Amino acid sequence: MVKPTKATKSTTRKRPEINPMIQGIPTANDFRKKVEFIRLVVKEWVTNGGLGNSDMEPKTRLRWGGSRELVNVKVPYKHVWVTVGARDGDDRRVAWFDPKKPTVDIPDIE
Numbered sequence: 255m256v257k258p259t260k261a262t263k264s265t266t267r268k269r270p271e272i273n274p275m276i277q278g279i280p281t282a283n284d285f286r287k288k289v290e291f292i293r294l295v296v297k298e299w300v301t302n303g304g305l306g307n308s309d310m311e312p313k314t315r316l317r318w319g320g321s322r323e324l325v326n327v328k329v330p331y332k333h334v335w336v337t338v339g340a341r342d343g344d345d346r347r348v349a350w351f352d353p354k355k356p357t358v359d360i361p362d363i364e
Contacts, residue, residue: 284320291318310347312360317351330360 280286294316299307309315330352350360 287320291316291320312349315349329354 295308298309298316299305302309330350332348332350352358352360
């Protein structure tokens with residue numbers, strides 16, 4: 255039986271050429287920060303036993319601290335946490351968030 259020969263191609267990877275006009279878009283959109291936040295959310299789900307199982311206590315909830323839409327939005331901002339199907343049902347909590355005082359916990363809105 256004849257063995258196949260190895261390819262003569264180089265094993266080094268070539269980086270893709272990215273149009274200079276769009277190179278700054280991921281940075282401008284906080285792409286790395288968003289991916290890190292998603293990683294933290296998934297880690298929290300694993301820690302709490304399943305998809306959508308987030309810590310719903312006001313002091314320990316994950317909060318997005320990156321860019322957000324600010325057109326026609328008044329301070330404080332409304333934060334919404336939702337678990338769909340987690341904990342044997344759906345849960346939705348709403349709280350206010352003041353970016354000028356990010357460490358202050360404002361109670362949930364009923």
